[in-house]
Amino acid sequence: MDIRLEPLRREDARPLYEFELVNREFFETAVPGRGDDFYRYEGFLERLGELLDEQAAGGSCFYLIKDDGNRILGRMNLTDIDAVSGSAELGYRVAEAYGGKGAASLALKELLQLADDIGVRRILAKTTTANVASCKVLEKNGFLQIGTDDREFILNNETMRFTHYEWRHK
Template identity: 40%
Template sequence: MPELQRLRADHAPALLAFEQENRAFFAASIPDRGDDYFAHFAARHAALLAEQDAGLCYFHVLVDTDSGGEGEILGRFNLIDVADGSAELGFRMAEKATNRGLATAAVRELCTLAATEYGLTTLRAAAALDNTASRTVLTRTGFVPTGEELLLNDRPGLGYVRSTAGEACGA
């Protein structure tokens, strides 16, 4: 059963494999990370862990604990720009892990962590209008459109918001 885990240093090899294996899939719906990201992955991973240790962001990976070894990463779920009880949610799933309800379950779990572990009361998110999968996950987990129109990877998108006060997301 996949398990949501807080990002750690030992996730680096599996995370790099996840990003490389799904690069083309991700680029179809979200901005590509670029070659520099992969060339300097170790330094970037260390920087993310430092941001997390400082309480600026909370990074998570969805790990297939049935795959043995250190576990294959099926998705990333991040809370970034943490300030004043609020954060921005971002997520991406491996192509082979889509359409199984895993992203919805992981976002629900992350919403609960946001409230209970991180003291956050409001989560923001954004999704391109043509990214039906992400928009579906957001609405299923209680996010509502803000009416804010955005450009995401040169495509029209919408902003979303979700209160975490008093209940789990989308429960």
Template identity: 45%
Template sequence: MPRLQLLRPDHAPALLEFEKENRAYFAASVSDRGDDYFAGFEARHSALLAEQATGTCFFHVLVGGDGELLGRVNLVDAVDGTAELGYRIAERAAGRGLATAGVREACALAGGEYGLTTLWARTTLDNAGSRAVLDRTGFLPTGEIEIGGRPGLRFVRGLRD
């Protein structure tokens, strides 16, 4: 079963390949990262590791038993016990329950090891897969929002229920 690993320097090559391979797939449901993201990937990766070292973000990669990078599950902007959850799964691994498993594992880490009490997430209304993952993992919708000019929902999940 794939497991989350906290982002490390040696994840950079696989993570860049993951993002390149899935760029069009991700852009169908979320805003594209843009060419600058890929051109400056090494510096961006280093910046993420530095931010993670401050304890305000927890960046994870979802790694299969064969070492293949299958997804990302991140907790960002951790302040006062609350953080935002974000995730993306490779197109070739979609539909196998990996997002649900990865989010469940991230929630357990957040409430345990990271000492967080609440997570929030957001997704567009037309992203049925993401909405299903949030529903299956205990997130509740709290209101309508706009994401990149598209209608969306904000969700919240308490970790000490």
């Protein structure tokens, strides 16, 4: 599978909005929903503007995972970038149709190379104990599990906990 990461741009608004709409139900099986406002185009555009402002200020880097046909397969983000400590937090989501096909692993591999270019040498990530696929993606790319929360919560009638990961540039 050929994929690439592209920085988030305002020109991607419509296809990204459609990506989010198509995958809403799937995403909400693994993470809390973003609320109905996010899925109204005006609300989505407002949130997109906030993300682009945050990216322009250097606090985050937002990327789209695209294939050679320019289709959006997912999103991958570095947020809470701390230039002093060289740390950031990772977040990503891949469309249901592309799960299990290596898109997330390939995109994360590329992101880790880009991280060095922006001075990020330590990345924290978290997922749920129920999201085995995400744990595998992180571990395949050199993230080490550093702990699991004691507190349980229920999402979609399933009891789970957050598990935390860390990656350090070598």
